[in-house]
Amino acid sequence: MEFSGVKRRKPWLIGDQRKASYPHSLQFYLQPPSENISLIEFENLAIDRLKLLKSVENLGVSYVKGTELYQSKLEAEIRRLKFSYRESLEDEYEPRRKDHISHFILRLAYCQSEDLRRWFIQQEMDLLRFRFSILPKDKIQSFLQDSHLHFEAISEEEKNLREQEIIASSTSLGGPKLELEYVYKIPFADALDLFRGRKVYLENGFAYVPLKDIVAIILNEFRAKLSKALALTARSLPAVQSDERLQPLLNHLSHSYIGQDYSIQGNAGKISLDQIDSLSTKSFPPCMRQLHKALRENHHLRHGGRMQYGLFLKGIGLTLEQALQFWKQEFIKGKMDPDKFDKGYSYNIRHSFGKEGKRTDYTPFSCLKIILTNPPSQGDYHGCPFRHSDPELLKQKLQSYKITPGGISQILDLVKGTHYQVACQKYFEMTHNSRDPDLDNRRLLTACPVLGMYALPTMPTVGTIFKDIVLREQCVVETAWMVYMTGRRDLESSLEDGGTEAS
C-alpha cells in the first residue's frame, strides 16, 4: 500500500483505494457520498460548483458549444476551480471527490422548483457532454460498464449484414470504416434523440448505434436519471432543511440564481385593444407581427397560430375579457356566426387563461418551443420566421419591414448558421437603434424570452415586470439580451443532439 506523502486536510483513503473509488474523471453521480465533512467544506464545495456551473452557462452562451475555443475556455475554468475533467492526469482523487460531493450538495439547493431543476440539469448535462467528449476511446467502454449502462455491442456478422444501412444512417461515421467501430443494438425508444432526426438505422424496433452516437443517448439517460433523482430529493428535502446548520446555506445558494418569473399577475389590463395594431409593427417580434397581420387579413387563425399569438397577447397584458372581445371581433368579420365562436373558440381562450379544465394558467411560448416544436404547414402562420421561412421570402419580408440591406444580409447569415434567436436580436437592434451588449458574467433570467425582449422600450406598462432588474442591472436593453440568450443556449444544444435537416 502506498502512502501519499502530501499532507491533506482530510486524508480519507490511500493510494489504490482512492483510485478505485473514483475510477474515472467523470461520473453519473449514481451513489451519494457517504463521508463526513465540515460545514466549511460543505459550503466551499457548493459555492465552487455553483461558480463552475455558471461558467458553463456563460461560456455556452458566448461560444458555440463543441468548438475548440469553447472547450479550451471550459477546461481552463474547470482547472481553475479544481474540478476533475481529464483521465490521464496524475492524482485525480481530490478533484474527483470534490466533483462528486459538490454535485450532491447542489442537488439539495436546486431540486426545489421546476425552473431551478431545469437550469441545474442543463448545466450538468453540458458539463458531462464536455467531459465525455475528451474521454479517450479506449476508456469509453470501461466507463459505460462502470456506470451500469447495458449497451450491448453486436457481433461482426450482424454488423456486416447491415453495414450499408448503418453507414447510410449515421452521419458521424466518416466513411466505410465500420470494422473499427463498435455498434450497439438498443430498443428504439431509448435512442429518441437519434431516431427522431433519422440519424440512426432502425430495424424491427431496434436502433443500431455506432459508438460515436452513443453520447446523445448517454446524455438522455443522464437527464432522465437526474430528473428523477431531483424529484426524489425534493421529497426528502424538508428533513434536510430542518437542519439549522444547512438551511441558510441552501437558501442562499438557490437564490443566487433564480429566474425572473413570467407569471403574468402584475401585468394584466395595461393595454387597450386599439393599441395592438400599432404595437404589432413597432414592438412585436416578427413571429407575432406575422400572426397579427394574418389574423387581420384572413379574420381567422388556425389552432397553432391561435395558441402562439393568444398566449403572447396574454403575456403582454391582455385580460381574458379583452382577449375574448379581440378574437370574437376579428372572427366575426370573417363571417363567422357569433354563436359558433362562443361554442367553439371561447372555451379554448378561457382554457388558456386557466379558467377551464385543469386550470393551468399557461405562460407564453418560449423561443425554444416555437422554433423546435409544431412546425407550420400549409395554411399556418405560426412558428419562427427565421427558422421556418424560405430565405428568399424572409428577405422580402425584412425588406418590407424597412431593414437596411446590410442588416438583412447579417440576419440571413445568422439564419444560415441556425442562430435563429441571434437573428431575431439583430432584427430588434435594427428596428430599435440599440447597441450590442457585453455578455460576460451577467446574471441570466429564465422564462419567456420573446416577451422579455419586446416588452421593454416601447411598452412602459409592461416595464413594471423589469422594475427590480432595471434598478439592479441599470441596463434595460442588456437585460433583454440576457433573457433570450438563455433560450439560445438550449436551442444550440438541442440542434446538436437532434439535428434539423432531413437525411
Add this chain to the structure above:
Amino acid sequence: MEPFDPAELPELLKLYYRRLFPYAQYYRWLNYGGVVKNYFQHREFSFTLKDDIYIRYQSFNNQSDLEKEMQKMNPYKIDIGAVYSHRPNQHNTVKLGAFQAQEKELVFDIDMTDYDDVRRCCSSADICSKCWTLMTMAIRIIDRALKEDFGFKHRLWVYSGRRGVHCWVCDESVRKLSSAVRSGIVEYLSLVKGGQDVKKKVHLSENVHPFVRKSISIIKKYFEGYALVGQDILENKESWDKILALVPETMHNDLQQNFQKHHSSLQRWEYLKKAASQCPSNIKNEKCGPWLEWEIMLQYCFPRLDINVSKGINHLLKSPFSVHPKTGRISVPIDLQKVDQFDPFAVPTISSICHELDAIFTSEAEKEENQAESDIKHRTRDYKKTSLAPYVKVFEQFLENLDKSRKGELLKKSDLQKDF
C-alpha cells in the same frame, strides 16, 4: 348505391346501431383479451349527437352497456380516446390531478387537404380516384416503416369516411409509449416541411437514410401513373413553373426551352432527370444528381402527417365503424393485402347498407314465424348480409392476430414463471 341524405341520419343510425354495428368484434378489440383489469372500463369515448352536441368522458362497463348507450343516444360521431386511471364517466369525483390518461394506441391521421399544394384535380374536402393514389402511397410507405423499422405488429388502417385514412397501432408496448416518443416517431416519418411561406419543402442531405431510400422506391412504382399521367404535373407552363421553383435557378432556362419542345409530362420528366444528373458540380450549395429528382418526387407524393394527432396520449380520434355525417360512409378497415384496389367510392354508406338490410329482412321475415327468435338471429348476423361484411372480416383478421400475439406473450410469461 342508395343516395345518402344527411336528413335521414337519425333513422338510419337507429337501424345501424340496432342491427349492423359489429359490437362483439368492437368490444373484443378494445378489451384486449381482458388481460389488464378495467382496461375497457377506463377507456374514454366521446359522442357527437344531433345538433352538434358533444359529450366527452363517456365510458362503459361491458359490451352490453356500450350497446345500450349507443342505441339510446344514437351518436352521429363516435371518437375513441385514451385509457385513463379511473372510469372517465366518474372523472369529476376524482381528486384534482389524479385523473390521468395512461395508455392509448399510437394513431396517425392522413388528410387529403394537406396535399392541396400538390394536387391539381381537387382541393379541400374533395377527393377523386386520381388523387386517392396519394393515400395508397401514404399507407404503403408508413406501414412499411411501422412494421420493418419500428417492429410494430398490429396496425389497423381505416378509411376516415371522407378524405383520408387513419392508422391505429395497437401493440401492447406501443400503447404505453410516452408523448415524447410518439412525437419522435412522427418526426422520423416526416419529410415534407413548411407552410405557405416555403416553396421547396423537401431537402435531402447527401447521406440518404434507408427509410428515405425505401420510401422513394415505393413512390417510384406509382409516380408515372399518378404524377405524370393522372396529375400531369408538367402539362403546361403554369404547372411546370411550380416544379421549376424546386430546382436551382441555373437550370431554369435550359428546362423551359426543352419543355416547350416536348409533348407530355412523361417526356419532360425524363428530360429533367437527365438534366439534373448531369449538372456541373461547381454550382455552390446546390445539389445535383438523383437528389433533385427525389426531392421533387417526395414533395409531390410523400405522406404528410399531422403531428398533433399522434403525439397526445389523450387525443380523441374517430372510431372505426363510425359513420361520417356528411358523406354517410362507414369508416371501414382497409385490407392491406389489397391496398391498391381500395376504392373510397365503393365503401358502403349507411343508407346503402340499411337499404340492403331492409330488402333482406322483408323477404326473410315472411318466412319466419317467431318474431322474437328471428330478431335475435338477425342481430347477430345482420351485418354479414350486407356489403359491410368483407370489411368486418378484415377487422376480424386483425383481431385474430392480436389474440395470437397475446397468447404467445402469456405463454412466454408463464414459462418464465414456471407455471404449469
